[in-house]
Amino acid sequence: DQQVKQNSPSLSVQEGRISILNCDYTNSMFDYFLWYKKYPAEGPTFLISISSIKDKNEDGRFTVFLNKSAKHLSLHIVPSQPGDSAVYFCAACMNRDDKIIFGKGTRLHILP
Amino acid sequence: ETGVTQSPTHLIKTRGQQVTLRCSSQSGHNTVSWYQQALGQGPQFIFQYYREEENGRGNFPPRFSGLQFPNYSSELNVNALELDDSALYLCASSRDGHSGNTIYFGEGSWLTVV
Numbered sequence: 650d651q652q653v654k655q656n657s658p659s660l661s662v663q664e665g666r667i668s669i670l671n672c673d674y675t676n677s678m679f680d681y682f683l684w685y686k687k688y689p690a691e692g693p694t695f696l697i698s699i700s701s702i703k704d705k706n707e708d709g710r711f712t713v714f715l716n717k718s719a720k721h722l723s724l725h726i727v728p729s730q731p732g733d734s735a736v737y738f739c740a741a742c743m744n745r746d747d748k749i750i751f752g753k754g755t756r757l758h759i760l761p
Numbered sequence: 762e763t764g765v766t767q768s769p770t771h772l773i774k775t776r777g778q779q780v781t782l783r784c785s786s787q788s789g790h791n792t793v794s795w796y797q798q799a800l801g802q803g804p805q806f807i808f809q810y811y812r813e814e815e816n817g818r819g820n821f822p823p824r825f826s827g828l829q830f831p832n833y834s835s836e837l838n839v840n841a842l843e844l845d846d847s848a849l850y851l852c853a854s855s856r857d858g859h860s861g862n863t864i865y866f867g868e869g870s871w872l873t874v875v
Contacts, residue, residue: 683861683862692763692851692868692869693866694763694866695862698862742860745863746859747817747860748860749804749861749864751803752803754803
C-alpha cells in the first residue's frame with residue numbers, strides 16, 4: 650500500500666522552463682513533507698521541506714506547495730537547469746523525527 | 762559529499778547466504794537509519810539505531826538485523842538471503858534520533874542475490 654504516490658515515472662522539460670513534479674499521499678497523519686534529489690551512484694540529498702501548517706515554502710529556484718485537503722503536494726523548479734536532471738523523491742513523515750516514507754520517484758530530464 | 766560512508770559498494774551473494782553491510786556515520790552524528798531501495802521503488806525504512814539501541818523498525822522480517830557500535834558506526838545483517846533482497850541498501854546518519862531534513866545518506870551498497 651503506497652502511502653506516498655508519484656504517478657509520473659519520468660518528466661522531460663526544456664531548459665529554462667518550469668518543472669512541476671507532483672505527489673499525492675493517503676495518510677492524513679503525515680505532518681511533514683520533503684523532497685529529495687538523487688543522482689546516479691549517490692545517495693538521496695535533501696532538497697526542500699514543508700510542514701503541514703504551511704501551504705508554500707520557497708528556497709531559491711525551488712518551491713513546494715501543499716494542498717492538505719487534496720492530499721497533494723508539488724515541487725516547482727524555475728528556471729530548470731541541466732544540473733536539475735535527477736530522480737526526485739517525494740517523502741513524508743508523521744513528525745520531523747519519524748521514519749521517512751518515500752514515493753517511487755520521478756526522473757526529471759532537462760532538455761537543452 | 763555527506764560524510765556517510767558505506768561498504769562494500771557492490772556485492773553478489775547466493776540465495777540462503779548471509780550478508781553484512783557497514784556504515785560509518787557523519788562526524789558528530791549518533792543516529793543511523795537503514796533503508797532498502799529495490800529497483801524502480803523509493804527507499805523503504807528498515808530500522809534506526811540511536812545510541813546503540815534500536816529506535817524504530819519498519820515492516821521487515823527478523824532476518825534483517827542491525828548493530829550500532831560505540832563510535833556510532835553501524836552494521837546491517839541479512840540472514841537467509843532471498844532473491845527479493847536484491848536492492849540498494851542506504852544508510853543515513855543524523856543527530857539524537859532525528860530524521861526529516863537533518864538526515865544525510867551515504868551512496869549505498871548494491872546487493873545482488875542470485
